[in-house]
Amino acid sequence: MVKLGYFPGCSLSSTAKEYDISTRIVCEDLGIELVEIPHWVCCGATSAHITSDIAANALPAKTLIWAEKNNIPITSPCSACFSRLAIAHHTMATDEEMRKDVGEVVGEEYHGGAKVLHLARVFYETYGLEALKAKVKKPLKGLKVASYYGCLMTRPPEVCDFDRIENPMFMDKTVQALGAETVKWGYKTECCGAAFSLTKKEAVLKLTGDILSDAKECGADVIVVACPLCHANLDSRQREIERKSGKKIGLPIIYISQMIGLALGYNALDMAFKKHFVDPVKVLKEKGIL
Amino acid sequence: MARIGVFVCHCGTNIAGVVDVKRVAEYALTLPGVKYAIDYKYMCSDPGQNAIIEAVKEHKLDRIVVTACSPRMHEGTFRKAAERSGINQYMSEMANVREHDSWVHSDDKEAATLKAMKLMEMSVAKVRRSEALSKMYATVEKRALVIGGGIAGIQAALDIAEAGHKVVIVEKDPSIGGRMAQLDKTFPTLDCSACILTPKMVAASQHPNIELRVYSEVVEVNGYVGNFDIKIKKKASSVDNKKCISCGVCTLKCPSKRAQSEFDEKIAPRKAIYTPFPQAVPNKPVIDREACTFFLTGKCRICEKVCPTQAIDFNQQDEVVTEKFGAVVLATGFDIFDSNVYGEYGYGEYKDVVTSLQFERLINSSGPTEGHVVRLSDKKEPKNLVWIQCVGSRDESKGRPYCSRVCCMYTAKQAMLMKEHYPEVNCYVFYIDIRAAGKNYEEFVQKAQNEYGVIYLRGRVSKIYEKKDKLIVRGADTLSGSQVEIVADMVVLANGLEPRKDAKSLAQLFHVSYDQYGFFTELHPKLGPVETAIAGVFVAGACQACKDIPDTVAQAGAAASKVLGLFSKEKMEVEPLIAKVDPLVCSGCETCYNVCPYSAIEMEDREVSRGNLKHVAKVLDSVCKGCGACVGACYSKAVDLKGFSERQVYDQIETVTQ
Numbered sequence A: 001m002v003k004l005g006y007f008p009g010c011s012l013s014s015t016a017k018e019y020d021i022s023t024r025i026v027c028e029d030l031g032i033e034l035v036e037i038p039h040w041v042c043c044g045a046t047s048a049h050i051t052s053d054i055a056a057n058a059l060p061a062k063t064l065i066w067a068e069k070n071n072i073p074i075t076s077p078c079s080a081c082f083s084r085l086a087i088a089h090h091t092m093a094t095d096e097e098m099r100k101d102v103g104e105v106v107g108e109e110y111h112g113g114a115k116v117l118h119l120a121r122v123f124y125e126t127y128g129l130e131a132l133k134a135k136v137k138k139p140l141k142g143l144k145v146a147s148y149y150g151c152l153m154t155r156p157p158e159v160c161d162f163d164r165i166e167n168p169m170f171m172d173k174t175v176q177a178l179g180a181e182t183v184k185w186g187y188k189t190e191c192c193g194a195a196f197s198l199t200k201k202e203a204v205l206k207l208t209g210d211i212l213s214d215a216k217e218c219g220a221d222v223i224v225v226a227c228p229l230c231h232a233n234l235d236s237r238q239r240e241i242e243r244k245s246g247k248k249i250g251l252p253i254i255y256i257s258q259m260i261g262l263a264l265g266y267n268a269l270d271m272a273f274k275k276h277f278v279d280p281v282k283v284l285k286e287k288g289i290l
Numbered sequence B: 001m002a003r004i005g006v007f008v009c010h011c012g013t014n015i016a017g018v019v020d021v022k023r024v025a026e027y028a029l030t031l032p033g034v035k036y037a038i039d040y041k042y043m044c045s046d047p048g049q050n051a052i053i054e055a056v057k058e059h060k061l062d063r064i065v066v067t068a069c070s071p072r073m074h075e076g077t078f079r080k081a082a083e084r085s086g087i088n089q090y091m092s093e094m095a096n097v098r099e100h101d102s103w104v105h106s107d108d109k110e111a112a113t114l115k116a117m118k119l120m121e122m123s124v125a126k127v128r129r130s131e132a133l134s135k136m137y138a139t140v141e142k143r144a145l146v147i148g149g150g151i152a153g154i155q156a157a158l159d160i161a162e163a164g165h166k167v168v169i170v171e172k173d174p175s176i177g178g179r180m181a182q183l184d185k186t187f188p189t190l191d192c193s194a195c196i197l198t199p200k201m202v203a204a205s206q207h208p209n210i211e212l213r214v215y216s217e218v219v220e221v222n223g224y225v226g227n228f229d230i231k232i233k234k235k236a237s238s239v240d241n242k243k244c245i246s247c248g249v250c251t252l253k254c255p256s257k258r259a260q261s262e263f264d265e266k267i268a269p270r271k272a273i274y275t276p277f278p279q280a281v282p283n284k285p286v287i288d289r290e291a292c293t294f295f296l297t298g299k300c301r302i303c304e305k306v307c308p309t310q311a312i313d314f315n316q317q318d319e320v321v322t323e324k325f326g327a328v329v330l331a332t333g334f335d336i337f338d339s340n341v342y343g344e345y346g347y348g349e350y351k352d353v354v355t356s357l358q359f360e361r362l363i364n365s366s367g368p369t370e371g372h373v374v375r376l377s378d379k380k381e382p383k384n385l386v387w388i389q390c391v392g393s394r395d396e397s398k399g400r401p402y403c404s405r406v407c408c409m410y411t412a413k414q415a416m417l418m419k420e421h422y423p424e425v426n427c428y429v430f431y432i433d434i435r436a437a438g439k440n441y442e443e444f445v446q447k448a449q450n451e452y453g454v455i456y457l458r459g460r461v462s463k464i465y466e467k468k469d470k471l472i473v474r475g476a477d478t479l480s481g482s483q484v485e486i487v488a489d490m491v492v493l494a495n496g497l498e499p500r501k502d503a504k505s506l507a508q509l510f511h512v513s514y515d516q517y518g519f520f521t522e523l524h525p526k527l528g529p530v531e532t533a534i535a536g537v538f539v540a541g542a543c544q545a546c547k548d549i550p551d552t553v554a555q556a557g558a559a560a561s562k563v564l565g566l567f568s569k570e571k572m573e574v575e576p577l578i579a580k581v582d583p584l585v586c587s588g589c590e591t592c593y594n595v596c597p598y599s600a601i602e603m604e605d606r607e608v609s610r611g612n613l614k615h616v617a618k619v620l621d622s623v624c625k626g627c628g629a630c631v632g633a634c635y636s637k638a639v640d641l642k643g644f645s646e647r648q649v650y651d652q653i654e655t656v657t658q
């Protein structure tokens, strides 16, 4: 039985509600116990970490201290949260001065004892592909998947070093374990534009558009993601990109947890697909998965 | 009572700009034994040295202290001045108040002055107990060892041999030639590399004064300048070279397909019994036991059966010989930077991303494709080629901040050759800056752009990925300020240069220092570019720093001339700063004998007083390096170091701790 501290992050109770729903269902089914970290605070992404070094480390410190005290590895389904937690852990483990300063701000010292895992890595590594395979009820046969890791899951390497940075494979292998096929493509770790969606929409439309069209050209039926912001950009901006280019894309963007959920036999309602802009149900039906 | 003179140098403003030199000289005059002290602008200049000589004569000084720079710069100068003034050269000492003081404490003049006074006082304390030592001489073994048979080693060996001295070249591969043998044409003249190299290889192999030891490595080094004892291991080649007639039948018939050719940079297979390339010198095959079916399975022996002269010898063993040499030239060359470090370029993953050396083999008419440049993935001719410069050069993030100096040039060369062979092909080069500072080099790169139409894009490539059978090369064009994507068929990485993997361990054998990358450190970056800090050991070629062929050949010639300078003497003056044993005190415990790293101590039974034989230690003068290990180890204080006696050192320590 795997037990993990769960840090959902802010998106999982709003734009990415379905990621939260599917994660909880799937983990329960697999026997991964998620203990939501009591009174978790903002991870410090974007606004804090680009304006203040100390805030960038102090915000995650609260969560890290909880993990250290309770001796439970923590996981976040969100790449930005994961990145903030993992980088703050790394910074404080290597920079004694920062560790002390943060201790003063937070009122408690962190000693570097937490373990931070991305949710996608939990399925791949902590739970393990063999165990996962054994649980599959409905193999995702015939589904061609482009695995999109985004910019933060493997970077920076000194913090996230466990798969190849530029061409990671762990999500590909996870999806393959569920019975799907993965496509070779070039945009696995390219930037989707992230929070610039709000301030520089044009840039995001270009970046996201490139990712979507490459996946399409490489023959993908769907894209699998493990980050709420990647999902938001790829899913909600898709119609606009299609309108601008005049080309139909129609690529459903599916969370890794939803993908596993499908293979475990859950239906569209369970996985809350209705929250998506690009509806995955049609293609999943065509493939006989739903 | 000693009569000491102290000479305080200003070194222009180098010392005097920080240290109050007058105060140092005045303070010297207060020290016991100091009869004379002055300060002067440049002690090392002729007038400065003359001032020393005059002072010695006029004030009847019997020992001197020069308070100036590092003894590494001018100890010799002042010892000679002492000698010319009529005192023994070992009655002079230096106090280093430049490197150890003024240069590092320029922010605190008062403290620097106090420190200079202390350093001077310590040297005065030491010189007070100095004794006259007589010069020692050693014979010079007039036989040179060159390690590495690339162009650097070959050139150095030829120059030494031509001057009439014996040379041994030790080369780890089965043939000499080095990297240059792998190259196609050479910049900036585009003449064929093999055409200019092979005559030199042949000349080396046929020269009566040169002996080639290929497939060999140096494994142990003892001795010192003029008298090195060096152990050389010859790896078993499993071929008796005396019987072998180089007919090549063995290679032709060898069925093994396990190995990839190192010479062809692993883009082509090679047999288990092989010569690395057709013009190999010597042209004798070797058996790679890790790829040989017989050595792996106990069955096969085809080469043995087909050999017309019974030259195959599966039982051959590695052989180790120890030989004497007077001088050594290190010429071990370079490796190219590991392309795998740049994950974003997908080397190893995408077959059509190749290294610069692989490209040299592809475009070389004696290479595995006979000079047809084809994609390694599908053997199709590429239409669009991209070169990426600075792969492992000028990149702090990859631990390689230095410029490799040859890549701008060889990239231009390779692109031009491509255009010459296939005029319709598009060649793109991503670069940071163009560094083409040699004779006719800038013109060469301009020609690539203007006459050959090679397209230069100023910027880094951020990523390569595969799409269908194309490579998408994404990069920045910083001149137009835009992102560019090139749909390429093949990408060549212009790898930077780095020292051979085993360079550091070789350096350690010789106690030669090396930098953080493993490049051998020359004695002085400007004034001692081919010497090392170890007398009698010289460097040449790319093992010292990245360099092209012209610079390599020039340095090899320089190293050879240093060796010849050494060999021009019958005897060589060596420092008498060695250990000596007092047999009356020695208890014969053999501790010094056991700790001596140079085997310079012998135990003997000696008559210390009439009819009284005693087991005592004895120092072999010509072997002792004066390291002092025995002095520290001796329980009875029977050993001491000339010129660094215990009393001298203790006096110095007392002075500094007062």
Ligand SMILES: Cc1cc2nc3c(=O)[nH]c(=O)nc-3n(C[C@H](O)[C@H](O)[C@H](O)COP(=O)(O)OP(=O)(O)OC[C@H]3O[C@@H](n4cnc5c(N)ncnc54)[C@H](O)[C@@H]3O)c2cc1C
Pocket (backbone or CB within 6 Å): B147, B148, B149, B150, B151, B152, B153, B170, B171, B172, B173, B176, B177, B178, B179, B180, B183, B185, B186, B187, B188, B216, B217, B218, B331, B332, B333, B334, B335, B336, B356, B357, B360, B406, B410, B413, B500, B502, B506, B540, B541, B542, B543, B547, B548, B549, B550, B552
């Ligand atoms: C792709 C490419 C293209 C180039 N093109 C040009 C060009 O066109 N023009 C130009 O001027 N320069 C060119 N250069 C540079 C040129 O290759 C070097 O200047 C030259 O090879 C340096 O010669 P070297 O003898 O110092 O080293 P190397 O050629 O590396 O030779 C060293 C030799 O020492 C041997 N060795 C190594 N370690 C040991 C050991 N421990 N014991 C015994 N033997 C050992 C090696 O096997 C080798 O034979 C190019 C370089 C590259 C990478």
